[in-house]
Amino acid sequence: MQALNDQMLGSRVLQAGAAGSKPNEAPGSVLTQLSNADSFVSRGVLLLQATAFLVALTLQSITTDPQTFPFSSVPALFLLTMLLAHALLKRALLSLRAGRISVHVLMLIVLLGALFLGELREAATVALLISASEWILSRAHGAVEAALQQSLVGAATHATRLAAAGAPRGNAVAVRIVDLLPGDVVLLRCGEVIPTDGRVLHSGGLMVDEASVTGEALPADKPVGSLLLSGTLVAAGVAEVECTARAEDSFQGRMQSAVNEARCSSSQTEEFINRFAAVYTPLVVVGSTLLALITGDLSRGLTALVAACPCAIVGAAPVVQACAFVRLLSDLQVLVKNARALEALAQLTKLAVDKTGTLTRGCFELSEASVLAPDGSREELLKLLAAVESRDSHPLAGCLVRSHVGCAAAYSDGKGPAALPAVDNFTRLESMGVWGIIGGKVIGAGSAGFLEAMAIDLPEEAVRQRQVWEATGSAFTPVYMTVDDDVVMVLRLEDEVRADAAAAVACLQSLGIQLAVLSGDTQRAADVVAAQVGIQEVLGKLKPLDKQAWVQRKQGLLDTGVGDEKEPSDPEPGLKFPLLRTLERVGQDGSSTTRRPQEVVGMLGDGLNDGPALAAADVGIAISSGLQLTTEAADVVLGSGGSVLLRFARAVRLARRCRALITQNLVFAFTAKLLALSLAATGDLTLTLGVLCDTGSLLLVLLNSLRPLFWALEESRLQ
Incomplete structure (x- = not known):
C-alpha cells in the first residue's frame, strides 16, 4: 500500500459501514428486520x-x-x-x-x-x-x-488521533470518528478520508480532492492554516489536523442532515395530493358502500373500493423528488434544501444574476494604481489600504490585501512576517466601502458612492484617470482610496468572466427563463460583462435593498409607480423601496397584495451582498465554496468549483424533467383509476382484477419514478 501511495495512486483500506456505526451492533429485532x-x-x-x-x-x-x-x-x-x-x-x-x-x-x-x-x-x-x-x-x-x-464519501468509521483536546501528544491511536472532539489532533495520510472539519497544523505536501464537494476536478493544495471539509479525500501528502467540529456538526454531517430534511419536506404539488387523498379516501368508502347497497352485490362494492384506492396517486411525487435530490447532490454538487425549492426551481421564469463572484470568478487582480497625492508613496499607501481591507470579507478586499502581502490571509495586528498596522474603529458601509483609523488618520476605500457617503469630493484628476481606463474598452472596477478628506489613490481592479457563463446563460434562455444582471458595480462594468455572456437587461450601481426591490417588483409585490422596467436611481433607495412600500401594500387585516402567480422569480448570487434578494426570491440560489450550509437565506446552494453556472443550468433542466415526470405519473394514475372505477361500477371488473389493477398501477408509478437515477446529465443532453 505504501508503494502505491508513493506513486500517488491513492491506495487505502476502506472500512464497511457509515461513520459511527458499531462494529458489533446487533442486527435488531424481528420486527425491525421485517x-x-x-x-x-x-x-x-x-x-x-x-x-x-x-x-x-x-x-x-x-x-x-x-x-x-x-x-x-x-x-x-x-x-x-x-x-x-x-x-x-x-x-x-x-x-x-x-x-x-x-x-x-x-x-x-x-x-x-x-x-x-x-x-x-x-x-x-x-x-x-x-x-x-x-x-x-x-x-x-x-x-x-x-x-x-x-455522494457522501467517507465511509470510514475510525481515524488516527495523535492527541486529545487539551492533552499532551502521546501515541497514535485509532478512535471512532463520532468520538472526535474539537481540539483533537488527527493524522491524515494519502488516500484517507478527512473525518471532521479541521484546520491544518502541519503539512507535508498535503493536497485534497474536493471534487465530491465543489466539483473541482484538480486536487487543491492545503498549506498550514487551511480549513478542511469532512468527507473530502487526501490525494497526496500527510498532515496533522486539528478538529474544529464534531462529526455531526461537520460539513458531512450537516449535508446529510440537510438532505434528510429536504427529503422529508413536501412540495405544493405533494401537499395538494395529500389533501386530495384525505378527502377522496373517505368518499371512496362511502361511494363503495352505496354501490354495494344499491346493487345488492358486496363483491362489486369491494371491487370499486380497491379499484379507487389512491395508492398510485399518492406515490406519484415523493420518490421522484427523492431521486432528484440525490442526482442534484451527487452529480451536480447542488444542494436543494426542500421540496418547495425544487418545485420553484422547475417553474422558474425570471432569474436575477449577480455579477461579481457569480458571472465572474470573483478573483480580482490589481492591474494598475494611480497615486494622486504629490508626496504619496505607492507601497506605503497599499500597506495602509491592506491593513483596513484585511478586516473585510469581500472579494475586492482580498484582492487589495493580496496585492501588498501576497496572500489574503493577513491580519492587522502588527505581528507576523507580513505585519500590517493595527486598525481602530473599523466600519463597513453597505456595499460601498470600508474605513478605519490608523495612527490617528481615517483610511478609507470604496466606490464613488462611498465618497459621497463620506462627504469627500471626487477630484478631476481621478475622473480623468478613470476615463483613460474606460477608453481601453475592458471591464474593470475602480476603487478610490482616501486619507482623511482627500482621495490619494485610484485603483483599477479587473475580474474574469467564468468560462461557462455564456453557455449556461444560453441554456437557461432556451428554457424560456428571462435573465437580468443586478450588480453593485458601475453600470459600464456590468454592461461589458452582460454583453459577453448574452444578457440584455442590466442594472448597475445597485445596493442590496435595490436588488430586493427588483425581485419583489417582478413578483408583483411592489408598485413603484414607474413601471416594471424602471429601476431605482435614488441614491438612498432603501428609504424609498422595499420595507416602507411593502408595509403600504399590506391591508389592515394583515393580508398582502396579490402577486402575479405566473412569475416565479429566482436570485443567483454569491451570498455576500445578496442576502435580502436571496430571501425575497421564490427560490434563492447561492454559490458557496464547499457547499457551506450556513447560507441561511438561500434555498439552493451550489458548490463553487468547476463549471458552477453550467451545473446550475443542468439542475434547472433536471428539476423540470422531474416535474414533468410527476405530471406523467399523475395522468397515468388518474386514468387508471377512472377506467377501473368505470368497469367496477358496471360489474365488468372482478375483485382479483381490481386488486391487480391497483397494485400494478402503483408498481408502474414507482418504477417510472426511479428513472431520474439513470438519466444522463452530460452537457450534450442539455444543449
Whole structure:
C-alpha cells in the first residue's frame, strides 16, 4: 500500500459501514428486520408468502376433488398467505389508531370483505400484492439511499488521533470518528478520508480532492492554516489536523442532515395530493358502500373500493423528488434544501444574476494604481489600504490585501512576517466601502458612492484617470482610496468572466427563463460583462435593498409607480423601496397584495451582498465554496468549483424533467383509476382484477419514478 501511495495512486483500506456505526451492533429485532427490505427475515417471509400462494393457486387450478389430499390444504395455504401480510395489518392498525382512513385501511376492508364472501383466493391476492408492493417500495427507497451514499464519501468509521483536546501528544491511536472532539489532533495520510472539519497544523505536501464537494476536478493544495471539509479525500501528502467540529456538526454531517430534511419536506404539488387523498379516501368508502347497497352485490362494492384506492396517486411525487435530490447532490454538487425549492426551481421564469463572484470568478487582480497625492508613496499607501481591507470579507478586499502581502490571509495586528498596522474603529458601509483609523488618520476605500457617503469630493484628476481606463474598452472596477478628506489613490481592479457563463446563460434562455444582471458595480462594468455572456437587461450601481426591490417588483409585490422596467436611481433607495412600500401594500387585516402567480422569480448570487434578494426570491440560489450550509437565506446552494453556472443550468433542466415526470405519473394514475372505477361500477371488473389493477398501477408509478437515477446529465443532453 505504501508503494502505491508513493506513486500517488491513492491506495487505502476502506472500512464497511457509515461513520459511527458499531462494529458489533446487533442486527435488531424481528420486527425491525421485517421493515428492512434487504434483511433475510423480510425476504424470507415474502418468499414463503409467495410460495404458499402459488402452490395453493396451482393446486386449485388442477383439482378434481377438493376434499382429497393435498387439495384439501388449499384453504390453509391461502390463510397462511393472508397471515404473513404483516405490513398490511400493522400499517392499517396504525392508521386507525391515528384516526385516519389510509390506503392500508381500504385494503384491509377489501381483504375482510373477501373473507366474508368466502373468496379466499381474492383475499390472499390482496395480502400478497400489498406485501410485494410494500417490499418493492422499500427497495425503491433503498436504491435512493444507496445512490445518496455514493455522494457522501467517507465511509470510514475510525481515524488516527495523535492527541486529545487539551492533552499532551502521546501515541497514535485509532478512535471512532463520532468520538472526535474539537481540539483533537488527527493524522491524515494519502488516500484517507478527512473525518471532521479541521484546520491544518502541519503539512507535508498535503493536497485534497474536493471534487465530491465543489466539483473541482484538480486536487487543491492545503498549506498550514487551511480549513478542511469532512468527507473530502487526501490525494497526496500527510498532515496533522486539528478538529474544529464534531462529526455531526461537520460539513458531512450537516449535508446529510440537510438532505434528510429536504427529503422529508413536501412540495405544493405533494401537499395538494395529500389533501386530495384525505378527502377522496373517505368518499371512496362511502361511494363503495352505496354501490354495494344499491346493487345488492358486496363483491362489486369491494371491487370499486380497491379499484379507487389512491395508492398510485399518492406515490406519484415523493420518490421522484427523492431521486432528484440525490442526482442534484451527487452529480451536480447542488444542494436543494426542500421540496418547495425544487418545485420553484422547475417553474422558474425570471432569474436575477449577480455579477461579481457569480458571472465572474470573483478573483480580482490589481492591474494598475494611480497615486494622486504629490508626496504619496505607492507601497506605503497599499500597506495602509491592506491593513483596513484585511478586516473585510469581500472579494475586492482580498484582492487589495493580496496585492501588498501576497496572500489574503493577513491580519492587522502588527505581528507576523507580513505585519500590517493595527486598525481602530473599523466600519463597513453597505456595499460601498470600508474605513478605519490608523495612527490617528481615517483610511478609507470604496466606490464613488462611498465618497459621497463620506462627504469627500471626487477630484478631476481621478475622473480623468478613470476615463483613460474606460477608453481601453475592458471591464474593470475602480476603487478610490482616501486619507482623511482627500482621495490619494485610484485603483483599477479587473475580474474574469467564468468560462461557462455564456453557455449556461444560453441554456437557461432556451428554457424560456428571462435573465437580468443586478450588480453593485458601475453600470459600464456590468454592461461589458452582460454583453459577453448574452444578457440584455442590466442594472448597475445597485445596493442590496435595490436588488430586493427588483425581485419583489417582478413578483408583483411592489408598485413603484414607474413601471416594471424602471429601476431605482435614488441614491438612498432603501428609504424609498422595499420595507416602507411593502408595509403600504399590506391591508389592515394583515393580508398582502396579490402577486402575479405566473412569475416565479429566482436570485443567483454569491451570498455576500445578496442576502435580502436571496430571501425575497421564490427560490434563492447561492454559490458557496464547499457547499457551506450556513447560507441561511438561500434555498439552493451550489458548490463553487468547476463549471458552477453550467451545473446550475443542468439542475434547472433536471428539476423540470422531474416535474414533468410527476405530471406523467399523475395522468397515468388518474386514468387508471377512472377506467377501473368505470368497469367496477358496471360489474365488468372482478375483485382479483381490481386488486391487480391497483397494485400494478402503483408498481408502474414507482418504477417510472426511479428513472431520474439513470438519466444522463452530460452537457450534450442539455444543449
